[in-house]
Amino acid sequence: RKEVEQDPGPFNVPEGATVAFNCTYSNSASQSFFWYRQDCRKEPKLLMSVYSSGNEDGRFTAQLNRASQYISLLIRDSKLSDSATYLCVVNKGTGGFKTIFGAGTRLFVKA
Amino acid sequence: EPEVTQTPSHQVTQMGQEVILRCVPISNHLYFYWYRQILGQKVEFLVSFYNNEISEKSEIFDDQFSVERPDGSNFTLKIRSTKLEDSAMYFCATPRGTRVDNEQFFGPGTRLTVL
Numbered sequence: 001r002k003e004v005e006q007d008p009g010p011f012n013v014p015e016g017a018t019v020a021f022n023c024t025y026s027n028s029a030s031q032s033f034f035w036y037r038q039d040c041r042k043e044p045k046l047l048m049s050v051y052s053s054g055n056e057d058g059r060f061t062a063q064l065n066r067a068s069q070y071i072s073l074l075i076r077d078s079k080l081s082d083s084a085t086y087l088c089v090v091n092k093g094t095g096g097f098k099t100i101f102g103a104g105t106r107l108f109v110k111a
Numbered sequence: 112e113p114e115v116t117q118t119p120s121h122q123v124t125q126m127g128q129e130v131i132l133r134c135v136p137i138s139n140h141l142y143f144y145w146y147r148q149i150l151g152q153k154v155e156f157l158v159s160f161y162n163n164e165i166s167e168k169s170e171i172f173d174d175q176f177s178v179e180r181p182d183g184s185n186f187t188l189k190i191r192s193t194k195l196e197d198s199a200m201y202f203c204a205t206p207r208g209t210r211v212d213n214e215q216f217f218g219p220g221t222r223l224t225v226l
Contacts, residue, residue: 043220
């Protein structure tokens with residue numbers, strides 16, 4: 001089983017749509033979780049951290065289910081500028097010194 | 112957003128040559144990470160570095176790789192004898208604040224091309 005697994009997509013959605021991405025991780029000792037976005041040939045940029053209590057930032061909502069080792073990202077009212085690859089990221093173990101990226105989910109938002 | 116800079120932006124080298132990639136992370140930060148991303152593939156953890164010592168490294172980070180902090184602000188990743196498969200983007204990153212498991216800020220990357 002991969003350490004961090006994501007549906008690669010691509011997801012093709014119209015502007016204004018709601019889209020959800022899922023991610024699972026294998027190490028139950030993982031402590032911190034994040035969603036990043038990556039544009040083509042650019043560095044990953046933090047989208048949001050993911051907390052057990054859930055986290056919302058404008059149109060973006062992230063959820064963590066530790067029991068199922070599952071992380072989700074919901075994007076409401078999609079914009080053209082949301083087109084990117086969304087990376088699920090997990091800090092492995094209690095020390096947090098090793099960071100594992102999922103392969104990413106590609107999103108295309110079309111007019 | 113704090114700035115992390117990397118130089119050079121693009122490095123072209125011949126197979127078997129040594130390359131040194133440089134990173135200037137958030138000022139005075141003690142932690143940093145190196146990652147690589149082969150074109151079309153996922154971001155892969157290479158090594159984490161804390162207070163002048165390697166904290167953890169992946170199986171990719173073999174004897175051909177080394178990291179150093181040659182002065183108070185710069186961090187370097189050295190590849191001793193480059194191979195074709197070392198061609199990739201190399202990113203450095205540092206965490207926000209003082210916790211090592213905080214969210215990380217990435218530099219713009221160095222594109223390494225090995226011919």
